[in-house]
Amino acid sequence: MDFQLLKDSVYSTPAFVVDEIEVTRTLAVLTELKNQCGCKVLYSIKALPFSAVMEMAKPWVDGFSVSSLFEARLADEVLAGQGSIHLTTPGIRPDELDELSSLCSHISFNSLPQYQRYAETAGAQSSIGLRVNPKLSFLHDQRFDPCRQHSKLGVAIDELSRSICLDQIQGLHIHNVFSATDFTPLIETIDMLQQYLGIGLAELEWLNIGGGYLLGQIEDHRPFVELVNKLKQDYAIEVYIEPGKAVVGQAGHLVATVLDSFVSDGVTVIILDTSVNHNPEVFEYQRQPELHEHDPDGQYTAILAGCTCLAGDVFGQYRFKKPLEVGDKVVFKHVGAYTLIKANRFNGYNLPDIYLSNSLRVKKLKHYDYQDYRRQWVVEVRGEEQL
Numbered sequence: 077m078d079f080q081l082l083k084d085s086v087y088s089t090p091a092f093v094v095d096e097i098e099v100t101r102t103l104a105v106l107t108e109l110k111n112q113c114g115c116k117v118l119y120s121i122k123a124l125p126f127s128a129v130m131e132m133a134k135p136w137v138d139g140f141s142v143s144s145l146f147e148a149r150l151a152d153e154v155l156a157g158q159g160s161i162h163l164t165t166p167g168i169r170p171d172e173l174d175e176l177s178s179l180c181s182h183i184s185f186n187s188l189p190q191y192q193r194y195a196e197t198a199g200a201q202s203s204i205g206l207r208v209n210p211k212l213s214f215l216h217d218q219r220f221d222p223c224r225q226h227s228k229l230g231v232a233i234d235e236l237s238r239s240i241c242l243d244q245i246q247g248l249h250i251h252n253v254f255s256a257t258d259f260t261p262l263i264e265t266i267d268m269l270q271q272y273l274g275i276g277l278a279e280l281e282w283l284n285i286g287g288g289y290l291l292g293q294i295e296d297h298r299p300f301v302e303l304v305n306k307l308k309q310d311y312a313i314e315v316y317i318e319p320g321k322a323v324v325g326q327a328g329h330l331v332a333t334v335l336d337s338f339v340s341d342g343v344t345v346i347i348l349d350t351s352v353n354h355n356p357e358v359f360e361y362q363r364q365p366e367l368h369e370h371d372p373d374g375q376y377t378a379i380l381a382g383c384t385c386l387a388g389d390v391f392g393q394y395r396f397k398k399p400l401e402v403g404d405k406v407v408f409k410h411v412g413a414y415t416l417i418k419a420n421r422f423n424g425y426n427l428p429d430i431y432l433s434n435s436l437r438v439k440k441l442k443h444y445d446y447q448d449y450r451r452q453w454v455v456e457v458r459g460e461e462q463l
């Protein structure tokens with residue numbers, strides 16, 4: 077990506093730019109994986125449920141994975157029957173079950189009570205599975221460890237092996253890592269599954285091994301290919317993966333403009349026309365996003381801050397070759413996943429415009445305006461109408 081060209085082409089900020097070339101590059105890597113081991117690939121749309129991205133992914137993937145009714149509806153609208161839709165969520169509502177099972181080809185129940193309550197009804201239309209908690213933690217931050225103590229995600233593997241005969245279900249679902257850059261967790265997880273369930277796995281039709289692996293950034297795919305081939309050989313099952321961040325993480329960039337610059341306690345503070353509300357994980361997890369203009373050897377230091385009233389609305393401290401000036405643009409790179417979907421209009425600041433960048437051009441696809449904000453917050457009372 078030529079970031080200078082990108083800055084010259086984006087004519088309104090804040091802007092979230094989807095890099096189509098990068099999405100396609102990752103999808104090609106996933107397709108290569110599919111060819112090597114016959115795994116099935118779903119795009120986990122929660123990372124960025126933007127229809128343009130879903131349309132880009134559609135020809136390459138076997139379907140989408142979703143976590144709610146709205147995601148299932150959107151997945152169905154884009155797929156139009158051309159692929160499978162896998163659902164797992166702790167939050168299945170009784171009033172949504174019928175529609176969920178008509179939309180989703182596969183449903184993995186999150187707990188045994190959820191399974192007992194809904195499997196019979198859902199099983200008439202969907203292939204039924206269970207989400208397993210393999211009780212193997214690979215993440216040091218509990219806030220995103222599905223295998224933490226008292227986890228709410230999945231049936232504990234020991235409990236599952238005690239309470240369920242695998243011929244009662246068609247599949248199992250596991251998801252226990254985030255942003256993993258090698259396959260060690262997967263190998264250990266499958267090992268655990270085999271220890272507990274053994275040849276019982278052959279009763280299943282499918283195994284969904286979740287997302288969480290940055291497949292586009294892992295050089296050596298051989299351990300994965302070997303593992304999947306072995307699973308298919310030993311148990312004659314379909315193996316699904318459902319990456320989210322791997323598909324879009326590198327492929328989204330946030331472009332902002334400098335609105336103000338001043339010195340606070342001896343350090344330059346730059347106010348941008350974006351904020352952590354356009355990238356909430358910066359605040360939630362205190363992560364500092366990559367900045368294109370940052371130069372580790374630069375002699376100028378500045379704190380890049382958002383434009384809202386929250387004191388901690390700060391992206392971090394960066395170094396620059398020359399001082400940033402009002403009107404300059406900056407780019408937070410590789411913030412494609414879990415950014416726009418979590419963005420909000422706190423303080424009344426608008427959501428970013430959405431652009432698409434491909435080999436031909438940079439094009440604006442979406443702009444929100446005051447009417448969108450107003451529709452969310454204004455109660456229209458007409459005449460005598462009562463709420």
Ligand SMILES: *Cc1c(COP(=O)(O)O)cnc(C)c1O
Nearest residue numbers: 120251286287288318319320321
């Ligand atoms: C979030 C999630 C994914 C996608 O995770 P990434 O880290 O974005 O690859 C896949 N499956 C489940 C069950 C998830 O909760």
